[in-house]
Amino acid sequence: MASILLAGFGGQGILFAGKQLVSAGMNAGKEVSWLPSYGPEMRGGTCNCSVNIEDDPVGSPLVTEPDILVAFNKPSYEKFYKSVKKGGRVFIDSSLIDSKCERTDITAEYIPATSLADISGFAKLANVVMLGYIIKKTGLFTKDYFVSCLKASAPKSKPELAELNLKAFEIGYSYDD
């Protein structure tokens, strides 16, 4: 199905977003892998996460040529956009990245995920806003199915988190560019 690279700063929820995609893939019976960067860059520096959702067993867990790049900051965007496979997509948080993608052989999708989250009172949930937008644009999973996975991922002791995530997801899903 897809190899996905999510990249940004530590603290933006990159790893969480990746885990949601992998988790949905696993529950749908796909072969999946999730590999975080775990170096010193985790602490406030750049952070990224390789996600594979495939029909066949996953070979390398490290995504070097993604079908989909999700960029949450400018350094990550600049570092990785050239590696996206021809015909692939790049998702750009346009509230943090002012660049326009110059490549014509990939599709660039822009959403101000961070400011959308902030103005809606869901600061820190830009990652989930982005997930909503990714699911809508790529159709990797149906909305209902992904929402049910997202809901189930919240700890049972904190049902309010699930509610917040669903609201943030909806903002991204219904974002009209």
Add this chain to the structure above:
Amino acid sequence: MSKMLMKGNEAIAEAAIRAGCKLFFGYPITPQTELSEYMAKQMPKRGGLCLQAESEIAAINMVLGATASGARAITSSSSPGISLKSEGISYIAGSDLPCVIVNVQRGGPGLGGIQPAQSDYNQATKAPGHGDLHLIVLAPASVQEMASLTGLAFDLADQYRMPAMILADGALGQMMEPVDFEERTPRELPEKTWACCGHGNKREHNIINSLYIQPNVLEDIVKERFKRYEEVEKNEVMYEEYMCDDADIVIVAYGITARIAKSAVKEARAMGVKAGLFRCITLYPFPAKELEKLSHKVKRFVSVEMNMGQMVNDVKVATDCRVPVTHCGRTGGVIPTVKEITEEIMRLSAKKEG
């Protein structure tokens, strides 16, 4: 039971607990720490003990003490920490004690780096400590195998009274994949009549020791131990062949590199090159006989490793250098890409032999 999404490090910890291991002794180190973290959370809840020792050396000696009493015990670390444990590993082997040691390898030598590597192959298979000794060395290639081989490692260790090592790497430790802790069928194991667990004045006391001052006595004991190693070599070899039947070029690999190599084999096949993959699951015992057999029908072997070339020598010895055996890999914490391995296969296939 349904599949769970877990890190490789956590999968080892969970599998150990399910295998009846109640004792974990360790000292934190990246990229292995999630294993100790999981043990710290779970062991007290499940009737076990997780102890963070003051050092790696202390941890391995605690394992020695625990296993001498007949209990299942485990310790885990990453490359530099394993070097520290080597004294204790040798004592455990010299005392004929079972235990499981996990090495989630990182780049070396010295403190090296914290990214994945396979540069402790020689250490694990040749000299895990001083003296004539072997460890059983298992090399998982997925989070699922991190779990299933851990259960097996405990059984093998108990059956042959020797330490078993899970030789993983930072990528396998850190990555998440679905894992199914299906009901494992444990082996039937001999009773631990040698354990020092209190004799209640009902039997002779047992002594666990690795010191034998008389050379002839020590020689006999070492020879006796090597007879057990022969049994291990005869009975416990594990490997997996992929498209080797008609292959001209066979990649030999283990762990994380084996799965990357598998993708490269598929790409090479798509370009018309008859490539295959031989994946070692046990590194000791090494699948030497199986590689020897293969060496009569293939044109060359390529050992793909995340080091400067270590297992390549075992492949040469196993196949008696009947066909060319070369190394391909990255080191220092760099994971080779599918593209790099494919290019090496294509380069070698274009090369005229002789």
